[in-house]
Amino acid sequence: MLADEHESVTGAVAAVKALFTDVFHKGKTHLIDLILTEDFRFQYPFPGFSAGKEGIAEFTKLFHGAFPGFELDVNELYGSFHNGRPIVTIRWTFRGTQQGDFAGVKATSHYVTFSAIGMYGGSGGGGGTAAVVAIGTNASGSDDPHRRFVQLNTGWLEMDFYGLLHQLKLVPPIETLLPRIRRKF
Helix, strand or coil: CCCCHHHHHHHHHHHHHHHHHHHHCCHHHHHHHHHEEEEEECCCCCCCCCCHHHHHHHHHHHHHHHHCHHHHHEEEEEEEECCCEEEEEEEEEEEECCCCCEEEEEECEEEEEEEEEEEECCCCCCCCCEEEEECCCCCCCCCCCCCEEECCEEEEECCCCHHEEEEEEEECHHHHHHCCCCCCC
């Protein structure tokens, strides 16, 4: 990988990390315009939300309203340079108790945990559109003005939505729908 490609991948990884740790987990939706391009599009938007930046803000607000204080673990985060642009893959786990309305479902007080995998594409090739923004903090807790990232213009998300709905008692266990499936532990 060339130096400018490496910088582009590193910047895209930083952008995806910021999207999940700063925006989704900490609720800092004001950072969306810094992290995502104006034409950002999800290839698989969350049902009922727009496919653009607005959908990310709506998704974040929905989860913060329904699961206040939820936990988010980034299990895997890595990037590569493919077809002239950086691509980042993230696998994450969500844990929380439903204490508020979730897309029309009243609070159930059920604890849920589910996993998701996403892929995000950076906006540009080697060196691309790297920008310097103060969206993170350094070890002393103050803003880090040297946090570089490449804005993201595409995203794909696959999450265990059925598992989430089952834990909220909104759908039956999968084995009752497909009786030939046997759980083996």
